[in-house]
Amino acid sequence: MLSWQVGRVKITRIVEMDLPVPVECVRQATAAELRKLAWLYPHFVSEDDSILKLSVHALLVEAPGLRLVVDTCVGNDRPREITGGEPLATPFLQHLDEAGWSRDGVDAVVCTHLHVDHVGWNTMLENGKWVPTFPKARYLIGRQEYEFWRTYDDEEQQTMLGDSIKPVFDAGLVQLVELDHVISPEIRLTPSIGHTPGHVSVMIESEGERAVITGDMTHHPCQLAHPDWMFGDSDPDAAVLTRWRLFAEWADRPTLVIGTHFAAPTAGRVVRDGAAFRLAV
Numbered sequence: 001m002l003s004w005q006v007g008r009v010k011i012t013r014i015v016e017m018d019l020p021v022p023v024e025c026v027r028q029a030t031a032a033e034l035r036k037l038a039w040l041y042p043h044f045v046s047e048d049d050s051i052l053k054l055s056v057h058a059l060l061v062e063a064p065g066l067r068l069v070v071d072t073c074v075g076n077d078r079p080r081e082i083t084g085g086e087p088l089a090t091p092f093l094q095h096l097d098e099a100g101w102s103r104d105g106v107d108a109v110v111c112t113h114l115h116v117d118h119v120g121w122n123t124m125l126e127n128g129k130w131v132p133t134f135p136k137a138r139y140l141i142g143r144q145e146y147e148f149w150r151t152y153d154d155e156e157q158q159t160m161l162g163d164s165i166k167p168v169f170d171a172g173l174v175q176l177v178e179l180d181h182v183i184s185p186e187i188r189l190t191p192s193i194g195h196t197p198g199h200v201s202v203m204i205e206s207e208g209e210r211a212v213i214t215g216d217m218t219h220h221p222c223q224l225a226h227p228d229w230m231f232g233d234s235d236p237d238a239a240v241l242t243r244w245r246l247f248a249e250w251a252d253r254p255t256l257v258i259g260t261h262f263a264a265p266t267a268g269r270v271v272r273d274g275a276a277f278r279l280a281v
Contacts, residue, residue, distance in 0.1 A: 002265065028229050058072055061202075063186045064184075073092065140175050199217060247276075255269065
């Protein structure tokens with residue numbers, strides 16, 4: 001499994017599943033346009049130009065005095081649209097053990113936003129009941145994000161709230177937080193709205209080194225070259241402005257950018273490339 005060291009903070013990638021997506025999911029991502037971006041190959045686009053390579057993974061962040069899970073994937077036993085309506089049965093918790101972590105050892109969980117592929121392992125099915133996967137953790141959920149989705153008229157979204165969010169509220173583990181919440185001296189949230197109304201990214205700074213976990217403010221590295229390319233953003237105008245702003249902030253600086261859906265190698269540095277950017281891995 002991939003891991004990165006940022007000062008005294010270690011970040012480890014736990015993969016739930018690879019997620020190959022037809023290029024047609026991003027309207028402008030034609031083969032001709034993608035081939036102009038040679039740096040996308042072979043890691044992020046298939047050689048026949050038909051597939052954008054994505055991944056669904058959680059990120060384990062170990063800082064002094066803190067073990068934090070960022071985004072908890074789809075989760076087992078849930079039929080979701082993203083899985084073709086079939087429930088997953090992955091060895092996610094085994095991979096957690098292999099990384100040297102335990103369910104009881106997690107201190108905090110952050111969901112960058114409340115979509116089904118970022119909240120699933122908040123809970124697990126135990127004797128027919130959804131229970132918190134990390135029973136000793138505080139679940140840090142954006143207040144703005146939660147207020148938007150809790151009454152949103154969508155059946156799958158409400159099902160997700162019922163099996164992945166409500167049980168941690170019922171257990172008294174949820175802390176509703178603001179967009180700029182400080183988690184520890186090394187870790188804080190930063191606003192990155194647009195994909196969803198209360199979306200956040202996670203900033204990590206330690207011993208002069210810096211990293212960011214993107215969440216879905218970007219899904220695929222092709223959006224560095226084209227921040228206006230959309231991937232299911234609820235507020236397209238805000239999402240485009242967020243991508244331009246943050247890519248410019250991270251560009252040509254020693255900031256490790258870890259993509260929440262980027263296929264392996266998953267992380268790199270943003271560098272300016274003409275009028276836009278590219279990911280150097």
